[in-house]
Amino acid sequence: MTAFFETLGMSYEFAWFTATIVGILAISLIVMFSVAMVIYVDRKVLGAIMMRRGPNVVGPFGLLQSFADGLKVFLQETIIPSAANKGIFLLAPIITFTVALAAWAVIPFDAGVVLADINVGLLYILAISSLGVYGVVMSGWASNSKYPFFSAMRAAAQMISYEVSIGFVLVCVVLYAGTFNMTGIVEAQRGHGLGVINGFFINPLLFPMFVVFFISALAETARAPFDLTEAESELVAGYQTEYSSMSFALFWLGEYANILLMCSLCTLLFMGGWLPPIDWEPLYAVPGIIWFLLKTFMFFFMFSWIWATVPRYRYDQLMRLGWKVFLPMSLLFVALISGYLMATGHFG
Amino acid sequence: MIQTLAFYLFASLVVASAVMVIMARNPVHSVLWLILAFFNAAGLMVLVGAEFIAALLVIVYVGAVAVLFLFVVMMLDIDMAAMRAGFIRNFPLGLAIAAILLAELLLGIGAYQAGGLQLGTPDGSGQAAMGASNIEAIGTLLYGPYLLLFEIAGIILLVAMIGAIVLTHRESKPGARGRQDIGKQISRRPEEATVMKNPETGQGVEL
Numbered sequence: 401m402t403a404f405f406e407t408l409g410m411s412y413e414f415a416w417f418t419a420t421i422v423g424i425l426a427i428s429l430i431v432m433f434s435v436a437m438v439i440y441v442d443r444k445v446l447g448a449i450m451m452r453r454g455p456n457v458v459g460p461f462g463l464l465q466s467f468a469d470g471l472k473v474f475l476q477e478t479i480i481p482s483a484a485n486k487g488i489f490l491l492a493p494i495i496t497f498t499v500a501l502a503a504w505a506v507i508p509f510d511a512g513v514v515l516a517d518i519n520v521g522l523l524y525i526l527a528i529s530s531l532g533v534y535g536v537v538m539s540g541w542a543s544n545s546k547y548p549f550f551s552a553m554r555a556a557a558q559m560i561s562y563e564v565s566i567g568f569v570l571v572c573v574v575l576y577a578g579t580f581n582m583t584g585i586v587e588a589q590r591g592h593g594l595g596v597i598n599g600f601f602i603n604p605l606l607f608p609m610f611v612v613f614f615i616s617a618l619a620e621t622a623r624a625p626f627d628l629t630e631a632e633s634e635l636v637a638g639y640q641t642e643y644s645s646m647s648f649a650l651f652w653l654g655e656y657a658n659i660l661l662m663c664s665l666c667t668l669l670f671m672g673g674w675l676p677p678i679d680w681e682p683l684y685a686v687p688g689i690i691w692f693l694l695k696t697f698m699f700f701f702m703f704s705w706i707w708a709t710v711p712r713y714r715y716d717q718l719m720r721l722g723w724k725v726f727l728p729m730s731l732l733f734v735a736l737i738s739g740y741l742m743a744t745g746h747f748g
Numbered sequence: 749m750i751q752t753l754a755f756y757l758f759a760s761l762v763v764a765s766a767v768m769v770i771m772a773r774n775p776v777h778s779v780l781w782l783i784l785a786f787f788n789a790a791g792l793m794v795l796v797g798a799e800f801i802a803a804l805l806v807i808v809y810v811g812a813v814a815v816l817f818l819f820v821v822m823m824l825d826i827d828m829a830a831m832r833a834g835f836i837r838n839f840p841l842g843l844a845i846a847a848i849l850l851a852e853l854l855l856g857i858g859a860y861q862a863g864g865l866q867l868g869t870p871d872g873s874g875q876a877a878m879g880a881s882n883i884e885a886i887g888t889l890l891y892g893p894y895l896l897l898f899e900i901a902g903i904i905l906l907v908a909m910i911g912a913i914v915l916t917h918r919e920s921k922p923g924a925r926g927r928q929d930i931g932k933q934i935s936r937r938p939e940e941a942t943v944m945k946n947p948e949t950g951q952g953v954e955l
Contacts, residue, residue: 413750488780519881523803530811534783537815541776541822549822556819560812580883720930 423515427504435656436466441697442656442704449708476645481543484642488542493643493650496535500657503528507664508583510674510688521582522570525665526563529620532658533559535651536622536629536639543642551638554715555622555629561722562619568730569613572737573669576600576746586673598672598679605737610670612726614702617662619722621655623703625710626718663699664692671695751795758791775821783814800882 405415440455440463447454455462480486506521508514518524533556540552574580577588593602600606619626630638640651667673673695674688713721740746765788768781786809793802890898945953 417750485774485776488776518799520799520803520883523800523807527803527806527811530807530815533811533815534818537818537822538780552822553819556815560815563811716928717930 420515424505427515428501431501431504431657431660432653434660435653436470437463438660438700439466439469439652439656441700442707445701445704446708449705470649473645473649478645478647479642481545481642483544485542485544488538489642490647492535492539492542493647493654495538496532496654497650497657499528499531499535500654500661503661504657506582507661507668508586508673509692511583513689514583517581517583519579519581519584522574522580522585525582525661526567526570529658529661530559530563532620532654535654539643539651540639543639545642547635547637548639548641551629551635551641555639558622558626558628558718558722559620561719562616562726565612565722565726565730566616566620568727568734569609569616570669571734572606572609572730573600575734575737575741576603576606582668582673586668586675589672590675591679592672596679598675598677599670600672601670605733605740606670609730609733610666612730613669614666614699616722616726617666618703618706619718621658621662623659624707625713627712628715628718631712659703660696660700663696663703666699667692667695754791755795758788758795761785761788762792775824776818779814779818779821782817783810786810786814798882800886 405418406412408415410418443465444454444462455465458464458468480489503525505515506518506524508517536555536559537552540548540550540555543549573585577585579585579588589599591598592600601610618624622629629635630640632638635641640648643651671677674692676683676686676691762785765781765784769778769785772778772781786805790802790805790810793799793805947953
């Protein structure tokens with residue numbers, strides 16, 4: 401895109417700057433639009449599983465429901481509790497929202513369709529997603545209220561616990577791919593399964609890691625069954641209790657942007673990203689972005705499905721699963737995979 | 749031009765937020781300023797082309813260490829008046845630490861002025877290949893000439909970790925309240941936990 405702006409007579413630096421700004425705006429708009437639609441899908445799937453209709457009033461099939469909700473919260477009054485720490489109280493939703501969008505910079509939607517093709521892409525995502533906890537912790541503390549504070553404590557402990565095993569899962573993937581670059585990781589999956597299937601998930605050594613990653617992604621985004629940070633039966637609404645109007649909506653949007661990010665990470669790391677599922681020439685006629693969106697949507701459907709079916713974990717079970725099951729298991733697989741790759745001469 | 753702007757932005761923010769860490773009255777605000785300082789330091793690392801170090805700085809310090817700081821500080825109920833009471837008594841000690849830090853800083857700048865440090869082994873064999881990516885360069889050095897040192901550092905960290913666990917571990921008595929056996933919980937069946945009663949209307953139930 402830089403080249404396009406250079407043809408308009410800009411200097412290279414200025415063209416690069418403009419191209420990046422345009423790219424950021426385009427990705428943010430698309431992600432925000434997808435978030436609006438995905439919230440609708442989430443409610444529709446939940447409705448279908450509970451044998452009711454779900455949103456069906458605003459627009460055809462209720463498609464405009466999310467936009468109506470957005471307009472509603474936009475017109476509401478922002479209430480700041482008098483005992484709250486005002487600055488941090490307002491900063492927290494902004495951080496959640498910004499961080500949720502920032503990670504999209506390194507996600508490749510198709511071959512070459514990526515804002516920043518940096519060679520530490522995966523580490524960047526890990527770094528940015530580890531920032532997500534600050535929005536929750538700051539909002540919980542700044543609300544100066546008991547339930548949000550409990551929620552903040554839970555969120556801090558929960559996210560740190562599951563980040564550890566996510567880190568080891570990523571190490572496993574990187575060992576196979578030999579690079580931290582997202583595009584490189586997707587390309588490494590071409591014909592991985594017997595030269596036919598595109599994707600690491602088919603590998604018997606990586607499949608357990610895929611499952612661990614998916615479950616940890618649920619915990620990392622505080623989705624059911626790990627939604628202890630906003631357990632409505634215990635904590636009212638968790639860290640969001642004191643929030644209203646747009647500050648609440650920012651949390652909401654950030655949460656769903658994070659869920660979409662985790663779904664696309666599952667796609668990129670294990671399902672072969674924009675590559676078709678089978679390495680067969682006619683399938684490449686379909687644009688890569690369609691495959692990417694289909695796979696991401698499949699994971700999102702699984703997120704909703706789990707939300708509707710699985711009861712919430714108890715807190716000690718959550719900690720046990722993270723530290724006593726996933727951590728040793730992922731460590732074992734790092735050792736197994738590196739041993740296997742050394743033995744088969746993968747590193748040359 | 750953009751690089752220069754970015755450098756001055758990051759550098760001035762690092763200094764400003766570092767000053768705010770010690771100036772802020774509320775310890776939670778201090779930690780938040782500290783996080784901002786870490787973040788901008790990572791930005792500076794990116795500017796010098798050390799993107800791997802920048803990513804690690806954010807993952808390790810911002811993502812894990814500072815969260816734990818925040819976690820602890822948030823739960824403290826700090827009385828600032830009591831904290832200030834010992835100011836005069838501790839003033840000489842603080843002054844001494846400040847003097848030592850200043851001396852170290854001057855030494856560091858002096859050594860840098862005298863000529864940059866040669867990384868790698870003295871004969872230059874440990875030098876990472878130019879043009880290699882960050883991760884490759886660090887990997888070649890760390891697992892090449894510095895393998896032994898790297899592993900010693902790993903062992904020390906392992907010992908520290910085990911030490912911390914041993915020091916804080918408290919053995920709970922068997923049968924104590926709150927102790928749970930997951931296997932036992934899962935293997936429980938409805939038949940052994942529940943009783944089916946079918947009482948007549950108007951009759952009570954005796955268990």
